[in-house]
Amino acid sequence: MNTLWRIGLLALVAMLVGCSSGSYIPPTVSSDLASSTVVSKSYDETWNDLIEYSGSTFFAIENFEKESGLITLSFGASQPSSYASGGYFENAATGFKGDWVDYIAQFGASLSGKMNVVVREVSAGETKVTVNARYIFRGDGVNISFDTGSCGQQNMGINAIGGTDPIRRVCPTHLAENSIISALQ
Numbered sequence: 001m002n003t004l005w006r007i008g009l010l011a012l013v014a015m016l017v018g019c020s021s022g023s024y025i026p027p028t029v030s031s032d033l034a035s036s037t038v039v040s041k042s043y044d045e046t047w048n049d050l051i052e053y054s055g056s057t058f059f060a061i062e063n064f065e066k067e068s069g070l071i072t073l074s075f076g077a078s079q080p081s082s083y084a085s086g087g088y089f090e091n092a093a094t095g096f097k098g099d100w101v102d103y104i105a106q107f108g109a110s111l112s113g114k115m116n117v118v119v120r121e122v123s124a125g126e127t128k129v130t131v132n133a134r135y136i137f138r139g140d141g142v143n144i145s146f147d148t149g150s151c152g153q154q155n156m157g158i159n160a161i162g163g164t165d166p167i168r169r170v171c172p173t174h175l176a177e178n179s180i181i182s183a184l185q
Contacts, residue, residue, distance in 0.1 A: 021092045022161035024100065026169040027085040027151070033174040035148055036130040038122055039184045043069075046127040046184065047119055053183040059115070059176075069119040075176060080111035084135055084146075086170045091161055100168060101137060109139025117180060129184055131177045137170050144170045148177055 039046055047066055054061050054073055063072040077083045079102065086100030096103050101111065115133040122128050137144045137152075141159055146152030151171035160166035 021163045023088075023090045024161070024164040024168075025088040026165075026167075027087040027171045029149060029151055029171045030085075030174050033149060033177060034181055035132060035177055036128060037181050037184060038126055038128045040125060041127055041184075042125060043119065043121040043127050046129060049184060050117060050119065050129070050180070053180070054117075057179070062114070071117040071119070073115040073117065075113050075115070077111045080105050080109070080137065082173065083113065083175050084111055084137060084170050084172055086137075086168060089164075093161075101170060104137075104139055104142055107139060109137060109142050111135065111137050113176060115176060115180070129181070131180045133172065133176050135170075135172055142168075144168070146170060146172065148172060148174070 041049070047069075050071060051061070051064065054071065059073040059075050061071065062074050064070070075083075080086075081099035081102045084101055086104070088098070089100035089103050090097045091103065096106075101109070105111075113133050113135045115131060118130045120128045120130075132148045135146050135152075141156070142154060144152040144154050149172075151169050153167055153169040156166045156168050160168075
């Protein structure tokens with residue numbers, strides 16, 4: 001490919017990216033999170049409830065050890081915005097309006113996560129359960145990871161839609177953590 005042809009192709013790509021317009025409003029970390037709870041049940045009852053609940057939901061039990069009080073779960077999402085928000089995004093060229101993670105999922109990006117559930121006896125009739133997750137949003141040109149209560153971000157550079165900040169931020173909705181906590185209450 002000669003140099004003149006490459007320059008022309010780069011100019012065309014730059015023009016098309018520049019012509020695309022849209023808007024982007026980054027998300028914030030949801031304050032709707034209680035990552036731990038104390039339940040009025042014995043350790044054994046709480047442990048059994050957690051194993052039963054986790055095994056009957058979208059979570060996959062990867063590891064559990066009753067003596068240490070640790071359950072490791074994994075999960076994935078066909079609609080990433082249920083579990084993570086990339087903020088409000090509009091692309092005028094495609095007509096897309098919605099969450100940025102759902103926009104990127106159209107191009108093959110996916111969300112997966114791992115969660116640690118720690119169970120500790122407080123007293124004979126009370127047990128504390130703490131839940132923490134690690135989220136990974138990955139696709140072609142996207143690799144953002146973040147934990148419960150925090151956000152991750154990535155500079156999309158020239159892949160950002162014209163008129164929008166190239167930094168994309170992704171934060172948990174805490175649906176995964178809250179589902180465990182809610183099941184115990």
